[in-house]
Amino acid sequence: MRFIIQRDRLVQSVQDVMKAVTSRTTIPILTGIKITATEEGVTFTGSDSDISIESFIPAEEAGDEIVEIKETGSIVLQAKFFSEIVKKLPLGTVEMQVANSFQTIIRSGKAEFNLNGLDPDEYPLLPQIEEENTLKLPADLLKTLIRQTVFAVSTSETRPILTGVNWKIENGHINCIATDSHRLAMRTAPIEGAENSSYTVVIPGKSLNELSKILDDNSDLIDIVITENQVLFKAKHLLFFSRLLEGNYPDTSRLIPTESKTDVVVHTKEFLQAIDRASLLAREGRNNVVKLSTVDNGFLEISSNTPEIGKVIEEVQTDSIEGEELKISFSAKYMMDALKTLEGTEIRVKFTGAMRPFVIHSLNDENITQLILPVRTY
Known part of the structure; x- marks a missing residue:
């Protein structure tokens, strides 16, 4: 040679x-x-x-x-x-x-x-793949789908299936879901050429992270070929194979609440920065927990208190608060991870009580759903 x-x-x-x-x-x-x-x-x-x-x-x-x-x-x-x-x-x-x-x-x-x-x-041969189930996604959309979900996969091997992202293809749409059982990220998008297809696979989060680093940020179509135990992503001059995770992904649809008791609309960036500041004194404490409570005049109070370090309180102006008064605690990291994936300047947060999961959407886009379980603080 x-x-x-x-x-x-x-x-x-x-x-x-x-x-x-x-x-x-x-x-x-x-x-x-x-x-x-x-x-x-x-x-x-x-x-x-x-x-x-x-x-x-x-x-x-x-x-x-x-x-x-x-x-x-x-x-x-x-x-x-x-x-x-x-x-x-x-x-x-x-x-x-x-x-x-x-x-x-x-x-x-x-x-x-x-x-x-x-x-x-x-050197082992690469998997031989029958091209039966194929779909096409633009590279930039594929990168976005990965970015908005993969951070929520589990890092623990106790339930290996949760270390992957569940891709469901049906009715001409792809639905990507990741959860580590404390939070959930879901993104839906239409796909061409899969109107009659219906299947579900779980792709390791590690594979999707590496794929995302290699793909160019453009609208070139990526061919995705799915078999029983492998997925192949084909870009120009590039083949990326990954094994699929075996087992049944849990039914997450039951986790997502359908009604809410308190609805808050707030500016994404201001909310994110306030959570970030509150987390500065929460990091050393248990789970970097931040507390949120509704106060009069359309404000949210965001606070954290670690006795050996100190405490912080900040009020954030909302666009609207509807429903019951609320006091809730959650992981600052989970909240910041979720907020960073949302597009648009404003978000709607739907709370169903202090100990129930809450849901975050971009104000005018229901395609991305972020769900977080609160933390018990006594």
Whole structure:
């Protein structure tokens, strides 16, 4: 194998596939990146057996030569060293050549590295996927769906299914739900070409986080292929495979209250900043708990009190408060996480009592639902 490649494209592809490589694997060869050169171009592959990423660099694009293929072939190189080397090479082009017994030479300018490679035949094959259930989403919408839900997945392995985001596809819509049993995030969006499809899968939160980092923020369509135990995201020159979580996701529809006792409409940014300030003295305490109570004249009182540190009280002007008086305590972190995902300048918070879950929406957009369970404070 021997080729000459543009350094910036090489760096980008290596960075993308590195997101799937882990040092904590039981399969030693998976600490490497597989490089395959064909007449069409060069493919880079990284995998940790849960996530696999394949990035392809074509020999030419829009009439420009990006890779000059001198000899086809493949090799596996230690990801940690290879990724650091390509980032620090001096010139705009890089020559790679595999000599005898997997010895690999990397040249750029006056710098020459010799790396010991591994046998590419030992590298596991990527999953073979039947393209039956496919849907298309613009990259920027997919990134938004992930951002508005993935933060609420559980980080505890006691209920593995909750470490993923539940995707339900039905009636031409996708419904993404994440919960760690203390809070819930849900986002709905219409999708093209799935009017007659109906299925549900749970994608690991870790996979979606890594996918989101790789995707460009544009409206290019991403093909999503779903099988029994794998999901494949296909972007231009990029394949991203993830295993799916096994098991049944809990029915969360029962958690979301249908009526409310106290409705508050408030300016998102002011509310978020007040919670942030109150949390400064709450961090050391139990669960960084902040208290909210309705006071007269359309104000909310936000406070926190940690006896050994001090206390803070702030009043926030609302647009409206309807219904019963309310005193409630909740995690400042959960509230701030939820508020940061909402679009629009104002939000509506629907409370159903001091010990019941409450729901937050953007004022004019019911597509995003954030739900938080309050904290008991005695």
